[in-house]
Amino acid sequence: MDNTKHSNLLISAIKTLTSNLFVSNFDSALSLAYEDPQYGLKRVEKSREFSEEYENHKLILSADRDIFHPEYKDQKHSRELTPEKVMEHSMFKAACSLIGEQKWENCSGRVENYNSLNGAINSLFKVLNNLSFKRDKGDRKIRSSTYDIEHIIYAVISDYFVSDDGNLRERTALIYKALDIKTLVLSPAQLVSKLNQLDALE
Structure with a gap:
C-alpha cells in the first residue's frame, strides 16, 4: 500500500x-x-523542524x-524498582x-x-528516567518519549489513556496517581473490554 493511500485510510479512521x-x-487551557x-x-x-530539535533536546x-545518578543504571536496581518504591x-x-x-x-x-500541568508531568517523567523506572532504551524510543509525554498531558481531560506500551502505561499510572488525576490507564484490550461492558449496560 502506498503512503498516500495509507495516510487517507488513517485520516478516515x-x-x-x-x-x-x-x-x-x-490560551493555556486544555479543552x-x-x-x-x-x-x-x-x-x-x-x-x-521544531519537533526534531525538541527530540534532540530530550535525547541530551x-x-x-x-x-548525575550512575547508581541507578544497575539492571538489578531496575528490576526491583516497584511503583511503591518509586513513590517513597x-x-x-x-x-x-x-x-x-x-x-x-x-x-x-x-x-x-496547561503550563503548570506540563511542567509537573515533565518533571515527574524526568525523575522516573533518572530512577530507571520502566525507562526507554535506545535513541529511537527516547525520541518518541517526547510524544508520550504530550499524550499523558492531553489525556488528563479524557476518561481513558490507552497505549499498547506496557512500560508507558506503568509510568503514566504512577504520574496520574501522584498528581491525583482520575484518567484510567488501559491497554487496547482493556479498553475493548471496558467498552463492551458499557454496551452491555445500555
Missing part, C-alpha cells in the same frame, strides 16, 4: 473514531475542540541519569513536594493551567 474532536491547548484531521496533519507538518537530557523515593517525593497539591480541572472539565 481518525475522523470516524473522533467525530473530528481533539484536545486543544488554547475539546473540532478540527478536520487533514488540516491538523498539515499543521503538525509545519512544525516538523536522557544522559542526566548517567552523569526521596527524589520522587521532592518533585511532588515542589509541584504541591493542585486541582488540574475546573467544574466544566477544562484544564486551566
Whole structure:
C-alpha cells in the first residue's frame, strides 16, 4: 500500500473514531475542540523542524541519569524498582513536594493551567528516567518519549489513556496517581473490554 493511500485510510479512521474532536491547548487551557484531521496533519507538518530539535533536546537530557545518578543504571536496581518504591523515593517525593497539591480541572472539565500541568508531568517523567523506572532504551524510543509525554498531558481531560506500551502505561499510572488525576490507564484490550461492558449496560 502506498503512503498516500495509507495516510487517507488513517485520516478516515481518525475522523470516524473522533467525530473530528481533539484536545486543544488554547490560551493555556486544555479543552475539546473540532478540527478536520487533514488540516491538523498539515499543521503538525509545519512544525516538523521544531519537533526534531525538541527530540534532540530530550535525547541530551536522557544522559542526566548517567552523569548525575550512575547508581541507578544497575539492571538489578531496575528490576526491583516497584511503583511503591518509586513513590517513597526521596527524589520522587521532592518533585511532588515542589509541584504541591493542585486541582488540574475546573467544574466544566477544562484544564486551566496547561503550563503548570506540563511542567509537573515533565518533571515527574524526568525523575522516573533518572530512577530507571520502566525507562526507554535506545535513541529511537527516547525520541518518541517526547510524544508520550504530550499524550499523558492531553489525556488528563479524557476518561481513558490507552497505549499498547506496557512500560508507558506503568509510568503514566504512577504520574496520574501522584498528581491525583482520575484518567484510567488501559491497554487496547482493556479498553475493548471496558467498552463492551458499557454496551452491555445500555
